[in-house]
Amino acid sequence: MSAGQDNTPGSSGAAPTSIQVGDAMFAYTRTGSGPALVIVHGVGGHKEDWAGVAAAFADRNTVYAVDMLGFGGSSRDAELTIPAQAAAIDALLTAEGVTSADLIGNSVGGWVTATFAATYPAKTGKLVVVDPAGFAAMFEGEAPVNLFPDNLDQMKALLAHVLASDFAHTDGFATQALAALETNGERVLAPRLFPALIASPKLEEVMPKITAPTLVIWGEEDKLFPVALAPYIGSLTPGAVVQTIPAASHFPQVDQPEAFIAAVSAFLR
Numbered sequence: 001m002s003a004g005q006d007n008t009p010g011s012s013g014a015a016p017t018s019i020q021v022g023d024a025m026f027a028y029t030r031t032g033s034g035p036a037l038v039i040v041h042g043v044g045g046h047k048e049d050w051a052g053v054a055a056a057f058a059d060r061n062t063v064y065a066v067d068m069l070g071f072g073g074s075s076r077d078a079e080l081t082i083p084a085q086a087a088a089i090d091a092l093l094t095a096e097g098v099t100s101a102d103l104i105g106n107s108v109g110g111w112v113t114a115t116f117a118a119t120y121p122a123k124t125g126k127l128v129v130v131d132p133a134g135f136a137a138m139f140e141g142e143a144p145v146n147l148f149p150d151n152l153d154q155m156k157a158l159l160a161h162v163l164a165s166d167f168a169h170t171d172g173f174a175t176q177a178l179a180a181l182e183t184n185g186e187r188v189l190a191p192r193l194f195p196a197l198i199a200s201p202k203l204e205e206v207m208p209k210i211t212a213p214t215l216v217i218w219g220e221e222d223k224l225f226p227v228a229l230a231p232y233i234g235s236l237t238p239g240a241v242v243q244t245i246p247a248a249s250h251f252p253q254v255d256q257p258e259a260f261i262a263a264v265s266a267f268l269r
Helices: 047-057 081-093 108-119 153-163 171-184 186-198 204-208 228-235 258-268
Strands: 016-021 022-030 037-042 063-064 101-106 124-130 215-218 241-244
Touching: 016 081, 016 124, 016 215, 022 047, 022 081, 037 047, 047 063, 047 153, 047 258, 063 081, 081 108, 081 186, 108 204, 124 258, 153 171, 153 258, 171 186, 215 228, 215 258, 228 241, 241 258
Parallel strands: 037 063, 037 101, 101 124, 124 215, 215 241
Antiparallel strands: 016 022, 022 063
């Protein structure tokens, strides 16, 4: 789901653009100048959710914030597997003439960027995965919440799992988030998305292949993927560094933007 609010200082209004990837359109924004930095959202998120983070790095990076295939301005009928998402990023870098990029991915976006780093090592500088999805245990048993809520109570339950900030725990915010889901057309993805994720290589297969310097960030209050998973996920990639962020949930870039930006900045420089 979309975080729905950007608390990050210095939010930017980068102009959207897109490229053709096979039969699909792959949408993204480009802002700033300097070495390439690619940012990938999670399920229900959008490139606009990262505007503040993009602005924070735009003075030293050319920042590409993407809409995953199926989401936002990208084609709904595209292939939704994680390798297909990683291949779309590769196509974006090729189209932009970028030979290597640092990457940040949150939730399913973390799975995508980890898969990219394992598949395209020569094109990967440094990697930041944030509360990543895609570990094998995620697919055991019933999901704790509906990621495509059908009503207000389900949306409130989802928000309680993924955001620690007070603004997200009101009826008004939940109503706004549910209305956005109803209008963006992404609910149609649900029947196709989860089979595509199940069919994709999991982090246990992907992350041991990563050779890029890797930072694993985890919100200490994440109720969707508990912080106890952080050391395990970090151990999958040799030399990975694990950092937790207090008073943050599944979207630490929203709950604690300054702490998040500080952690990423220290790692990328």
